[in-house]
Amino acid sequence: MKKIFTTLLFSAISVMAFSQDFAKNLTEAKSAYSSKKLSDSRFAMEQMLKELDLAIAKDILKLLPVKMDALNANTKADNVSGSSGSGVGLYVQRTYGTNPKTATVEVINNSPLITTLNAFLSMPLIGSMASDPNQKTVKVQGYKSVLTKTTDTDTNKTNYELQVPMNNTLFTLKMDDATEADILRLAGTVPLPKIAEMAQ
Numbered sequence: 001m002k003k004i005f006t007t008l009l010f011s012a013i014s015v016m017a018f019s020q021d022f023a024k025n026l027t028e029a030k031s032a033y034s035s036k037k038l039s040d041s042r043f044a045m046e047q048m049l050k051e052l053d054l055a056i057a058k059d060i061l062k063l064l065p066v067k068m069d070a071l072n073a074n075t076k077a078d079n080v081s082g083s084s085g086s087g088v089g090l091y092v093q094r095t096y097g098t099n100p101k102t103a104t105v106e107v108i109n110n111s112p113l114i115t116t117l118n119a120f121l122s123m124p125l126i127g128s129m130a131s132d133p134n135q136k137t138v139k140v141q142g143y144k145s146v147l148t149k150t151t152d153t154d155t156n157k158t159n160y161e162l163q164v165p166m167n168n169t170l171f172t173l174k175m176d177d178a179t180e181a182d183i184l185r186l187a188g189t190v191p192l193p194k195i196a197e198m199a200q
Contacts, residue, residue, distance in 0.1 A: 021051055053082025053090040060092050060107055060195055068186045071097035090199060100155065104174045105190065109199045111170040117146055118165055138184065140164055141192045147180065162187055166196035
């Protein structure tokens with residue numbers, strides 16, 4: 001009971017702190033704008049958006065599975081950030097398992113790689129010009145995606161990377177010592193439409 005109370009209290013304090021910072025930055029932005037200090041107003045709004053991205057990133061992290069097959073999530077190593085002002089928005093990373101069998105999930109909003117991936121996926125000519133026998137187009141939960149296979153020269157094990165562009169958000173799943181069936185099945189356990197909706 002004490003553990004539950006402590007968790008709830010910590011969550012409430014975090015929400016209140018976020019609300020206070022957000023409101024403070026909003027007030028600063030309005031005040032600076034009224035005073036014609038546009039640079040200061042922009043900075044306060046960037047801070048506000050950064051905090052908003054961070055809150056959304058934390059919510060996305062809650063949607064990720066705590067286990068992928070036998071691979072447990074390394075929740076202590078979870079990584080989230082928000083940086084709207086720099087052109088890239090939120091960033092979420094969760095790792096699973098331990099060496100040599102690992103998986104990594106990344107969600108990046110406004111990733112510069114999205115334009116390239118979408119061009120590759122939507123124009124067959126570009127895809128055929130860059131024909132790589134270790135790369136192919138697959139569909140995951142209705143999203144066209146790029147699946148790349150690599151072989152570790154030291155261990156001779158096969159690794160996969162799945163990149164799923166969803167509007168302005170890039171979902172990436174990397175797996176070491178895996179099969180194509182493994183990575184596609186595990187990608188199916190992640191609620192991609194919900195993540196895309198939240199990250200937009």
